[in-house]
Amino acid sequence: MDLAMISRAETTSASPSVHPDSVRIAVLLAQLRGAGIQRMRFNIIRCLLRRGYQVDLVVGAAKGELVDEIPPGVSLYTLSSKGRLGLPLGLMGYLRERQPSHVMSSYEDLSIMLLLAKKILRADTFTLLSTHNAISQLVHEGGRLNRLKQRLLRPMMKSLYPSADSLVAVSEGVALELHQYLNLPLSAINVIYNPVIADSFAAQLAAGESDLHYEQDGAPTIGFFGRLHEQKRVDLLIDAFAMLRKKAACRLLLVGEGAERERLELRVAGLGLGGDVHFFGFSESPYALMRRCHVVALPSDYEGLGNVLVEAMACGTQVVSTDCPHGPREILQDGKYGQLVEVGDAEGLCTALMNSINNVFRVDPELLVQRAMEFSADTATDSYLRAMKLPVAIEK
Known part of the structure; x- marks a missing residue:
């Protein structure tokens, strides 16, 4: 497999200018546990705020170790108090009310909900989906119910992921799996390493x-x-x-x-x-x-x-x-x-x-x-913004 075929967000051209009020980036998470994905997203959020972007933090449930670490300037939206079964309706309600210009999603089930909601609402929201784990292994993880869920998600990902506006993998290995298991072209996948090291x-x-x-x-x-x-x-x-x-x-x-x-x-x-x-x-x-x-x-x-x-x-x-x-x-x-x-x-x-x-x-x-x-978080943020066809900073 030719790794050179994998897209690099750094080479994607960005829009020359964006009006501050025209861009609202929603970051979609299931909850606010102190796990790796959530912390990486918080690093991106802080960088986006410094660059002048409006950011909504959209969560299934506002609970977890990171609740007290939500950066100032972020608008918090909780989708449902009825567990994951209430998430699809909550997400559709959020998209109708706030009409974000861009949504970043990091979990396979939430990404599928996002793509379906966008299709039903005929929204023009730019969707960026990132994959943070080896999808080949997820079907073997956890209990019987989770393994069944992962097996059901795979064909839905294969059907819906091509409709996303931008796809991101956190390593070349994950990008290759997206290509192999979902038949996604390597050229459509941006490899962006995680924003591990923040300014703080x-x-x-x-x-x-x-x-x-x-x-x-x-x-x-x-x-x-x-x-x-x-x-x-x-x-x-x-x-x-x-x-x-x-x-x-x-x-x-x-x-x-x-x-x-x-x-x-x-x-x-x-x-x-x-x-x-x-x-x-x-x-x-x-x-x-x-x-x-x-x-x-x-x-x-x-x-x-x-x-x-x-x-x-x-x-x-x-x-x-x-x-x-x-x-x-x-x-x-x-x-x-x-x-x-x-x-x-x-x-x-x-x-x-x-x-x-x-x-x-x-x-x-x-x-x-x-x-x-x-x-670094700044390097990753540059790449994410280019993958969303946005400039690396907004001049107000």
Whole structure:
């Protein structure tokens, strides 16, 4: 497959000028949990506001860790108090009332609702749909009901996605899957890496240091940051850590929450690792914790990009990742910036972690930071605006 065929939003020509009152960009989310997609969208929203754009934050339910972080200047619209069944009618009502010029959607089910609502209303709203995960893996994720839902979504995506005005994938691997599974032409897909590093990164890192409540005893700390979800394979990391702990003094720090926590705690106890594994829970200041880690691990079965690798690199911290679809190999440039191990290989992961804590494999922290800055929010915002045929800023 020729990756050169994949479209790059940076090369798309933008409109020369736009009147401030003629553009209203709606950002569509299911809820406001502190997960990766929501945080990435908040980074884009802040950049859009600075560029002079009007932004509506349109959510299925205004609940989650990010409710208190909604940027000033954003208009918040909640679609339904009746759960996801009320979302389609709520979305149609919003489109009729506010008539946004552009809508950005990041979830497959919401994107399908958006395209159907636009068709029913005969609206001329510009629709940008972004895909943030490996769609080939979603049909295997979660319980029976979710797997059924994903199987039903696939043909609907195949039928409706070609009618979107702009399509975005967060990595080349995800773009290839959209092409392979939905028969979308590669030239119609813009690859835009996630806006991982915001302008506030340095301030967040400094503020986090003052609020940090995690004590180290001098032993190297291996960190995991993310949802405690089966996709993330924290169980694999725990198994690799159990092997590593027999060879070297070290600690494992697990930062995040999720449905797998109880099962993982039982696994840690069963392996006799209770004193060396710390379940930190959700953190509002993860960057300070990342900087204190000797190495950050991403043991996932699959990803869309792998934001945590970029965040850790921006902190100057070494990284190890499974070579999963998709994103880690692109971020680490085939292993230049961090070690890659086979998916599901606990022994290989143990070896890579040992190489990191013993400095057998080490990348200059300054080079890690330089690479991470290529995933800035401003760079991504430029690309998203060009993909929506808008200028990178509005002059008022």
